[in-house]
Amino acid sequence: MLDIANLHAAYGHIKVLNGVTFQVPNGSIATILGRNGSGRSSTCKAVMGLLPPSRGTVKLGGRELAGMPAHEIAHAGIGYVPEDRQIFRNLTVDENMTIGVKAGVSPRPAWTRDELYDVFPRLRERRNIKAGFLSGGEQQMLTLFRSLLGNPDVMLIDEPTEGLAPKVIDALAETILEMKRRGLAILLLEQKLSMVMRLTDKVFVMGRGEIVFSGSVAEFQANDVVRSTWLEVS
Amino acid sequence: MKSISYILMAAVAALLIVLPYVGDLASQNLAIKVMIAAIFALGFNLLWGQAGLPSFGHAAYYGIGTFATIYAMEAIDKGGFLPTPLLPLVGAAAGFVFGLIAGWFATIRTGVYFAMITVALAELVSAIAVKWEGVFGGESGLRSIRSDWGPFAFQTTTSVYYLTLVWAVLVMLFLYWLQGSPFGLIVRGIRERELRVKFLGYDARKVKTLVFALSAAVSGLAGGLLAISDESANMVLFQGAGSAFVVLNTVIGGANVFFGPVIGAALTTCFGYFGANLSHFWMFYLGVAFVATVLFAPEGIGGAIVERARQVRAGERALLNLSDIANLSALIVAIVGLIILVEVTGTICSESYRAAVASGQGVWPAVKLMGLSFNPLSPLTWIAGIGGLLLGTWVLLKQGLAKWPSFLRRTELAQPVGTGEAK
Numbered sequence: 190m191l192d193i194a195n196l197h198a199a200y201g202h203i204k205v206l207n208g209v210t211f212q213v214p215n216g217s218i219a220t221i222l223g224r225n226g227s228g229r230s231s232t233c234k235a236v237m238g239l240l241p242p243s244r245g246t247v248k249l250g251g252r253e254l255a256g257m258p259a260h261e262i263a264h265a266g267i268g269y270v271p272e273d274r275q276i277f278r279n280l281t282v283d284e285n286m287t288i289g290v291k292a293g294v295s296p297r298p299a300w301t302r303d304e305l306y307d308v309f310p311r312l313r314e315r316r317n318i319k320a321g322f323l324s325g326g327e328q329q330m331l332t333l334f335r336s337l338l339g340n341p342d343v344m345l346i347d348e349p350t351e352g353l354a355p356k357v358i359d360a361l362a363e364t365i366l367e368m369k370r371r372g373l374a375i376l377l378l379e380q381k382l383s384m385v386m387r388l389t390d391k392v393f394v395m396g397r398g399e400i401v402f403s404g405s406v407a408e409f410q411a412n413d414v415v416r417s418t419w420l421e422v423s
Numbered sequence: 424m425k426s427i428s429y430i431l432m433a434a435v436a437a438l439l440i441v442l443p444y445v446g447d448l449a450s451q452n453l454a455i456k457v458m459i460a461a462i463f464a465l466g467f468n469l470l471w472g473q474a475g476l477p478s479f480g481h482a483a484y485y486g487i488g489t490f491a492t493i494y495a496m497e498a499i500d501k502g503g504f505l506p507t508p509l510l511p512l513v514g515a516a517a518g519f520v521f522g523l524i525a526g527w528f529a530t531i532r533t534g535v536y537f538a539m540i541t542v543a544l545a546e547l548v549s550a551i552a553v554k555w556e557g558v559f560g561g562e563s564g565l566r567s568i569r570s571d572w573g574p575f576a577f578q579t580t581t582s583v584y585y586l587t588l589v590w591a592v593l594v595m596l597f598l599y600w601l602q603g604s605p606f607g608l609i610v611r612g613i614r615e616r617e618l619r620v621k622f623l624g625y626d627a628r629k630v631k632t633l634v635f636a637l638s639a640a641v642s643g644l645a646g647g648l649l650a651i652s653d654e655s656a657n658m659v660l661f662q663g664a665g666s667a668f669v670v671l672n673t674v675i676g677g678a679n680v681f682f683g684p685v686i687g688a689a690l691t692t693c694f695g696y697f698g699a700n701l702s703h704f705w706m707f708y709l710g711v712a713f714v715a716t717v718l719f720a721p722e723g724i725g726g727a728i729v730e731r732a733r734q735v736r737a738g739e740r741a742l743l744n745l746s747d748i749a750n751l752s753a754l755i756v757a758i759v760g761l762i763i764l765v766e767v768t769g770t771i772c773s774e775s776y777r778a779a780v781a782s783g784q785g786v787w788p789a790v791k792l793m794g795l796s797f798n799p800l801s802p803l804t805w806i807a808g809i810g811g812l813l814l815g816t817w818v819l820l821k822q823g824l825a826k827w828p829s830f831l832r833r834t835e836l837a838q839p840v841g842t843g844e845a846k
Binding site (some may be wrong): 237239258259260261262263264265269271275277278279280284287288289290303335339 | 605608609611612614615616619620621622623624625626627706
């Protein structure tokens with residue numbers, strides 16, 4: 190379980206997180222919605238240690254991670270798929286996958302390259318091609334698969350469906366559900382009310398660096414005020 | 424194409440194996456120098472080409488390897504235990520240890536600052552070597568001798584040649600294996616985006632320090648082979664020229680191709696060997712070649728070969744066609760023009776020429792060059808020189824063999840690694 194409490198962070202003097210608190214239990218999917226600049230991506234970066242939190246706690250299975258360097262947080266079991274598809278362009282698809290493999294992070298049975306290629310066979314066909322030549326959707330899947338090979342307990346995915354073809358979205362949804370079945374805590378960040386609403390168990394809405402709403406999908410859909418105040422562009 | 428490159432490699436290997444039987448002593452000595460320069464450049468390129476880290480002070484690790492090996496040779500001569508064929512490992516170990524320390528310091532910063540730290544550390548080592556005569560032997564340097572080991576005698580050049588060849592092959596196999604290993608992938612990942620490597624769970628600083636140390640170890644091994652070949656070590660090894668030459672070799676040969684540094688090292692070493700006899704200005708030509716490569720063919724000779732091979736394989740062009748002949752002719756015209764300019768200018772500026780003018784009552788003697796006489800006072804000389812250089816260069820640019828430099832394309836040096844992600 191990912192347990193975040195009272196998380197504060199700033200870029201220089203500009204505060205971007207003002208006490209973010211939420212939990213994502215194992216085997217569940219949570220989605221943070223919010224407009225641009227609401228603090229969604231900053232939350233992810235603060236959890237990953239890319240943006241050092243000034244206050245608050247980030248706990249994974251009871252272990253405190255706040256303040257640790259990014260590579261140790263990754264080793265502690267948090268996987269991260271940033272919005273700008275972080276593949277290594279000059280390495281082949283297979284080499285990108287190899288770099289993701291980490292042993293001994295989690296007791297859970299590791300994901301194998303073959304089962305991931307089965308989910309999205311297009312990548313297997315192109316396994317010896319430099320990743321820079323892949324389409325946006327293929328790069329997105331590769332980034333996700335690479336993180337999964339590190340066998341994380343928690344997966345943070347920033348804007349997973351941005352600009353993806355429907356077929357890729359299906360493969361992505363299937364992978365995310367399989368991750369849930371295997372007991373991962375999954376945190377999705379979205380700007381829009383997209384297809385992830387079909388997957389998610391819990392919805393958080395962020396505004397001005399705080400969680401301003403938290404509830405089930407049904408509760409969220411019933412709450413017009415939250416949607417109009419914090420999400421819809423007036 | 425693949426089979427052609429295998430045939431080519433087999434041919435080079437065969438030539439290297441039979442060289443002592445077909446070539447004279449001078450050719451063996453030259454080949455030893457080429458192989459040592461190639462190992463050094465490969466070691467340097469592990470850092471530069473693979474990790475994208477620019478070190479401009481690699482002479483330090485090369486020189487440390489040489490001195491460490493000389494001391495080890497001395498120890499063997501006095502009854503030490505180490506087998507002579509394993510001596511280069513002493514150089515490698517010394518390079519590794521110093522590389523670990525230097526790498527730890529240099530990787531505190533990235534980009535230009537990283538490069539500056541490597542220069543500063545190399546200058547520091549150089550300054551210590553100058554002052555500390557007791558260890559580095561002062562101007563006369565240190566000498567030792569190769570000891571035989573069991574049935575292997577190491578007194579002849581041929582024995583040194585084969586020893587160097589074996590080590591060159593081992594180093595290449597090691598570096599080739601390393602490049603494709605998970606560690607090698609992480610190193611290449613760091614070159615692209617350090618931050619990505621971090622959130623995949625790797626301590627980028629540690630990886631960079633280790634790759635620095637490995638690069639220094641290979642450089643030290645090359646230095647060790649030099650100690651075995653020359654049976655001496657001198658503090659001039661630490662001077663900036665050594666650091667500059669390895670960069671030059673790597674860039675001319677192509678940093679992004681595995682064998683690029685080998686090609687560059689072979690060309691410049693041979694050029695130095697033959698060119699130094701032909702012209703006082705051979706270093707100048709080398710400098711021009713370097714600048715021209717950086718400006719017009721930043722992927723180097725190796726990169727050009729690989730690109731050509733790719734085009735031929737893709738059926739985009741023939742292996743050789745008419746425009747190649749035009750380009751080659753233009754290149755020769757440009758080079759001849761440059762040589763006329765440099766040699767005539769250089770000669771008439773020299774002391775001896777001035778003396779000749781003075782003793783000849785103001786008559787300017789002709790400059791002999793390539794079997795021709797060039798009158799420095801005749802406009803024809805200068806038209807030939809400048810005209811040849813400009814015409815040749817113009818045709819090359821027109822033909823598109825050389826491209827006008829796109830400075831935006833080669834900015835890795837100034838680009839701090841890992842920015843752009845933390846918005």
